[in-house]
Amino acid sequence: MAPLVVDVHTHVYPPAYMEMLRGRKTVPYVHDPAGDADPRLIILSSDDDPSIPLDERGRPVDASYWDIDVKLDFMRRHGINCSAISLANPWLDFLEPDEAQSWAERINDNLEETCARVNRVADPEKTLTLHEKETLYAFGALPLSAPDPGIVVNEIKRLKSLSHLRGVIMGTTGLGKGLDDARLDPIWAALEETGSLMFLHPHYGLPDEAFGSGDAMNRYGHVLPLALGFPLETTISLTRMLLAGVFDRFPRLKILLAHSGGTLPFLAGRIESCIHHERKFIANGGDVPGPQRSVWDVLKTNIFLDAVVYGTAGLKAAVEASGGADRLLFGTDHPFFPPLDSKEGAEWPSVTTNYKAIHAAFDQDAKEVAGVLGGNAARILDLR
Amino acid sequence: MAPLVVDVHTHVYPPAYMEMLRGRKTVPYVHDPAGDADPRLIILSSDDDPSIPLDERGRPVDASYWDIDVKLDFMRRHGINCSAISLANPWLDFLEPDEAQSWAERINDNLEETCARVNRVADPEKTLTLHEKETLYAFGALPLSAPDPGIVVNEIKRLKSLSHLRGVIMGTTGLGKGLDDARLDPIWAALEETGSLMFLHPHYGLPDEAFGSGDAMNRYGHVLPLALGFPLETTISLTRMLLAGVFDRFPRLKILLAHSGGTLPFLAGRIESCIHHERKFIANGGDVPGPQRSVWDVLKTNIFLDAVVYGTAGLKAAVEASGGADRLLFGTDHPFFPPLDSKEGAEWPSVTTNYKAIHAAFDQDAKEVAGVLGGNAARILDLR
Numbered sequence: 001m002a003p004l005v006v007d008v009h010t011h012v013y014p015p016a017y018m019e020m021l022r023g024r025k026t027v028p029y030v031h032d033p034a035g036d037a038d039p040r041l042i043i044l045s046s047d048d049d050p051s052i053p054l055d056e057r058g059r060p061v062d063a064s065y066w067d068i069d070v071k072l073d074f075m076r077r078h079g080i081n082c083s084a085i086s087l088a089n090p091w092l093d094f095l096e097p098d099e100a101q102s103w104a105e106r107i108n109d110n111l112e113e114t115c116a117r118v119n120r121v122a123d124p125e126k127t128l129t130l131h132e133k134e135t136l137y138a139f140g141a142l143p144l145s146a147p148d149p150g151i152v153v154n155e156i157k158r159l160k161s162l163s164h165l166r167g168v169i170m171g172t173t174g175l176g177k178g179l180d181d182a183r184l185d186p187i188w189a190a191l192e193e194t195g196s197l198m199f200l201h202p203h204y205g206l207p208d209e210a211f212g213s214g215d216a217m218n219r220y221g222h223v224l225p226l227a228l229g230f231p232l233e234t235t236i237s238l239t240r241m242l243l244a245g246v247f248d249r250f251p252r253l254k255i256l257l258a259h260s261g262g263t264l265p266f267l268a269g270r271i272e273s274c275i276h277h278e279r280k281f282i283a284n285g286g287d288v289p290g291p292q293r294s295v296w297d298v299l300k301t302n303i304f305l306d307a308v309v310y311g312t313a314g315l316k317a318a319v320e321a322s323g324g325a326d327r328l329l330f331g332t333d334h335p336f337f338p339p340l341d342s343k344e345g346a347e348w349p350s351v352t353t354n355y356k357a358i359h360a361a362f363d364q365d366a367k368e369v370a371g372v373l374g375g376n377a378a379r380i381l382d383l384r
Numbered sequence: 385m386a387p388l389v390v391d392v393h394t395h396v397y398p399p400a401y402m403e404m405l406r407g408r409k410t411v412p413y414v415h416d417p418a419g420d421a422d423p424r425l426i427i428l429s430s431d432d433d434p435s436i437p438l439d440e441r442g443r444p445v446d447a448s449y450w451d452i453d454v455k456l457d458f459m460r461r462h463g464i465n466c467s468a469i470s471l472a473n474p475w476l477d478f479l480e481p482d483e484a485q486s487w488a489e490r491i492n493d494n495l496e497e498t499c500a501r502v503n504r505v506a507d508p509e510k511t512l513t514l515h516e517k518e519t520l521y522a523f524g525a526l527p528l529s530a531p532d533p534g535i536v537v538n539e540i541k542r543l544k545s546l547s548h549l550r551g552v553i554m555g556t557t558g559l560g561k562g563l564d565d566a567r568l569d570p571i572w573a574a575l576e577e578t579g580s581l582m583f584l585h586p587h588y589g590l591p592d593e594a595f596g597s598g599d600a601m602n603r604y605g606h607v608l609p610l611a612l613g614f615p616l617e618t619t620i621s622l623t624r625m626l627l628a629g630v631f632d633r634f635p636r637l638k639i640l641l642a643h644s645g646g647t648l649p650f651l652a653g654r655i656e657s658c659i660h661h662e663r664k665f666i667a668n669g670g671d672v673p674g675p676q677r678s679v680w681d682v683l684k685t686n687i688f689l690d691a692v693v694y695g696t697a698g699l700k701a702a703v704e705a706s707g708g709a710d711r712l713l714f715g716t717d718h719p720f721f722p723p724l725d726s727k728e729g730a731e732w733p734s735v736t737t738n739y740k741a742i743h744a745a746f747d748q749d750a751k752e753v754a755g756v757l758g759g760n761a762a763r764i765l766d767l768r
Binding site: 280 | 561562564590591593594595596603604605606607608610611612615616619620623624627628643644647649650651652653654655656657658659660661662663664665668669670672680693694695696697698700701702704705721722724733734737741
C-alpha cells in the first residue's frame with residue numbers, strides 16, 4: 001500500500017473571495033477579459049504595471065483556484081489522501097478595518113463547510129481511516145486589519161469550534177508593522193493557549209530595487225521575486241520574531257514555515273553567529289535585550305517546515321536544522337506553479353520534483369519518507 | 385600531523401587604503417576619534433547615521449585590519465597554514481573613474497609584495513611543502529569604475545604576471561548595473577581565458593525597507609543586514625548571471641561564492657522550478673531567451689563555495705548542491721566577527737564554529753574533512 005500522503009501547503013480562493021477581488025481596482029484585484037479567456041489575478045504590486053494591457057496583466061487563473069472539485073481531482077492524480085487547505089495570499093491583509101471581522105468569519109465558515117461536505121461524502125459512516133479516503137482540513141484566515149487585536153483573538157478562539165480547522169495562516173505584516181510588533185502579544189498568547197498551529201507564508205517579497213530595479217523584473221518575469229524574494233521574506237519575518245524575544249515570551253508557539261523555512265535552515269548558523277557578535281545586545285555590553293533562546297533551539301522546538309523546496313540540498317538542510325525528519329511535512333503549493341503545457345490529466349512537475357526529492361533525500365529510510373509524506377502531518381495536525 | 389588548513393576568505397585593508405578612506409567624508413570612510421580609541425570604519429550606508437556621534441559611528445577597527453603580522457598571529461593561533469588574502473569590501477567600487485586603474489595596480493602590487501615577503505621569510509630555500517610553512521597568496525582587486533572595461537581586462541591579464549595572485553575578488557555591482565550586464569562580457573572572457581577564479585562577495589545587502597525600515601535596524605543592529613541581507617545579495621547576483629545566460633556564453637567561468645553561496649545551495653531547486661514555470665522564457669512560449677544550463681549544472685561545474693556557514697545544516701546543503709565535498713573550501717572572514725570580549729590570545733568563536741561544523745558534517749570521512757580544510761584550496765588555487 002502506498003504511504004499516506006497529506007498536503008499541508010495548498011491554497012484556495014473561495015468564489016466569494018474571487019467576487020470581492022472582481023470589485024476592486026487596486027492590488028489585489030481580478031480582471032475578466034472579454035470573451036472566454038481566463039480571469040487575470042493581480043496580487044503582486046510589481047504585476048500592477050499600467051504599461052501592460054489589463055487583459056495580460058498578472059497571471060491567468062482557472063477553476064483550480066476556486067473549484068474544490070478541481071482540487072480533489074488534482075489530489076487523486078497525485079496520490080494525495082488529505083489536504084489542509086488555506087486561503088491564498090494576500091489573505092485578508094488589505095481589507096478596510098470595518099470589513100475584516102465579517103470577511104474572516106465568512107471565509108472560515110466557508111472553509112469549514114467545504115471540508116465537512118467533502119469529508120461526509122468520503123466517509124458517510126465514519127468508519128474509514130485517513131488513509132482510506134479523500135479528505136480536507138483547513139487553516140483559518142485572520143482579520144488582521146480589524147480595529148482591535150481583540151477581534152483577531154476572538155476569531156482564533158472561535159476557530160476551535162469549527163471541527164475541520166487546524167490552525168491559522170498568516171502573512172508577514174501582522175498588524176501592519178511586521179511580526180516583531182509587541183501589539184501582537186495577545187495574538188501569540190491566544191495561539192499558544194488554544195494550541196493552534198500558525199502557517200507563516202510570504203506574499204510581499206522584497207523591494208524591487210533588491211533585484212536591480214525594473215530591468216531585471218522585465219527580463220526575468222517572476223523568477224527573482226518568487227524564487228528569492230518570497231523565501232527571504234519568510235526568513236526575515238521569523239528572524240525578527242526571534243530577535244524581538246517572541247519565542248522567549250511564548251515558548252509554546254507552533255509555527256509551520258512555508259517553503260521549508262524560506263532560507264532559515266541554511267542561514268540559522270549565520271543568524272546565530274551574528275547575534276553573538278552584535279554589540280547592541282545586553283549580553284555583549286549593549287542596551288537591547290536580544291533573544292534568550294538560540295535559533296537552533298527554536299527550530300527544534302517551535303518550528304515545522306513544509307517540504308516544498310524542490311531538491312535534496314534544501315531538504316538535507318531542513319532535516320539537519322530541525323534535528324530530524326519528523327518536523328518536515330509534504331506540500332504542493334497548489335494551484336500555483338501549474339505545468340505551462342497543461343496536458344489534460346498529467347502530473348505536475350512542481351509536485352513530482354518534490355516527491356522525487358523526498359524519496360532521494362531519505363532513500364535509506366522508508367519510515368522517514370512515510371513521515372514526511374503524511375505521517376508527520378497526521379500526528380501534528382491531529383487528522384483522522 | 386594535523387591536516388593542511390587554507391583560509392580562502394580573509395580580508396585586508398592595506399595601510400594605503402586606510403589612508404585613502406581617512407581622506408573621505410562619505411561612505412566608505414574612516415574617522416579617527418580623539419585620544420587613543422580605535423579608528424571607526426564606516427562602510428555600510430546604514431551605518432552613516434548623522435544621529436550617531438562620529439566617534440561611535442560604524443565599527444571600531446584595529447591593527448588586525450591592516451597589519452599583516454596580526455593576521456599571521458591569527459593564523460598561528462587557529463592552525464591555519466596558508467591564507468589567500470583579499471581586499472575587504474567595498475574594494476575599489478566607489479573610486480572616481482580616473483583613479484581606479486592606479487589604485488587597482490597599487491593595491492595588487494602591494495598584495496603581491498606582502499605575499500612575497502612573508503613567503504620568503506617562511507621558506508627562504510624553497511624546500512618546504514605548503515603544509516610545513518606559513519604562507520600567503522592573494523585575490524586581486526579590479527578597477528571596475530574605470531572609464532573603459534578594457535582597463536579591467538588589462539588588470540586581469542596583468543595579475544597573471546604577479547606570482548602570488550590567484551584570481552580576483554568582486555562585489556555584485558559590476559560596472560554599476562549588476563553582474564547580468566552585457567557590458568561585462570569582455571571581463572568574463574578575460575577571466576575564462578586566463579583561468580582566473582573570481583571570488584564573489586557581498587557588500588550592499590538589501591534595501592533597508594526589506595527589514596522593516598529604521599525600527600528593526602535600530603533594535604537589532606547589524607544582525608538582519610549581515611545575517612540575511614549579505615547572503616541574499618550574493619544569491620540574487622549569481623541568479624541574475626544565470627538568468628542572463630552568462631554561464632551559457634562563458635561555460636568555463638570559475639566562481640568562488642562567499643558564505644557558502646549566500647543561500648544558493650538551499651534555493652537552487654526553487655530557482656530551477658521558477659525558471660521552468662516562467663512564461664517570459666522562450667522555452668515556455670515567451671520571447672526572452674532564458675538560461676540554457678540548469679542551476680544544478682552550474683553549481684557542479686562553475687561554482688566553488690567557501691565553508692563559512694556556521695553550522696552543519698548549511699554545509700550539508702552546500703555539499704549536496706555541489707555534488708560532493710571537493711568544491712567546498714575553509715574560510716574565516718577574518719578580521720570581521722572578532723570575539724567581543726577579546727581575551728588576548730584566545731581562539732575566535734566565529735572560526736571554531738566553522739571548524740566544528742566541518743568536523744561534524746563529515747565525521748565519517750577524514751579525507752573529506754582534509755579536503756575542505758585545505759586540500760581542495762591547494763588543488764583549486766594551485767598553492768605550493
